[in-house]
Structure formats: C-alpha cells, structure tokens
Amino acid sequence: MSADAILVCPKCLKNTVEQLSTAIKDLEDSYANIPIKEYNQKKDKVESLIDKVANPDKNLLEYYEISINTRGNFFVSYGCRCEVCNFQFSFTHLQNVLPEDK
Numbered sequence: 001m002s003a004d005a006i007l008v009c010p011k012c013l014k015n016t017v018e019q020l021s022t023a024i025k026d027l028e029d030s031y032a033n034i035p036i037k038e039y040n041q042k043k044d045k046v047e048s049l050i051d052k053v054a055n056p057d058k059n060l061l062e063y064y065e066i067s068i069n070t071r072g073n074f075f076v077s078y079g080c081r082c083e084v085c086n087f088q089f090s091f092t093h094l095q096n097v098l099p100e101d102k
Contacts, residue, residue, distance in 0.1 A: 003061035011087040020049040072098030
C-alpha cells in the first residue's frame with residue numbers, strides 16, 4: 001500500500017532540535033578548553049544539525065480516506081507513521097449527516 005503523502009515527522013524534527021540544542025551547549029562549553037581540531041568537529045556537527053532542522057527529511061507516511069455513502073454516512077480515516085522513529089497516529093470518525101425523519 002502506498003502513502004497518500006510523505007511529510008516531515010514532528011517527533012523526528014523535535015528530536016533533531018533537541019540534539020542541536022545539546023550540541024550548541026557542548027560547543028559553547030568546550031570553547032578554549034579542547035584542541036582546535038576537536039572543536040571544529042563539534043562545530044561541524046552543530047552546522048550539520050542546523051541544516052537538518054532547516055531542511056528536515058520527509059519520512060512520515062500519511063494515509064487518509066474521506067467519503068460519504070448513499071445512506072448519508074460520512075467517514076474520515078487518517079493515519080500516519082514514521083519510518084525512522086516509529087511515531088504513529090490514527091483517527092477515525094463516522095457520522096450520519098442526514099437529518100432525522102420526524
């Protein structure tokens with residue numbers, strides 16, 4: 001089954017932002033306390049994470065269906081799952097939209 005859309009996973013993006021925050025603090029704390037080569041490696045990691053936050057991978061597969069049948073039953077189904085972090089969410093709603101006979 002193929003996805004209806006592929007988007008950025010909110011959990012993966014949150015994790016990357018947290019990694020960036022930690023890497024920035026590590027870089028700041030290590031300034032003038034470690035060899036320049038090691039400092040530059042930490043700086044490269046920060047720059048890589050900045051790029052990853054600015055241009056996140058799309059790995060959230062979305063599946064959805066919206067329909068109404070001849071009996072007036074309106075149906076919405078949505079689901080998504082991330083191929084990387086296994087984040088999942090699903091939602092389903094069924095409602096008859098015809099007015100009741102009096």
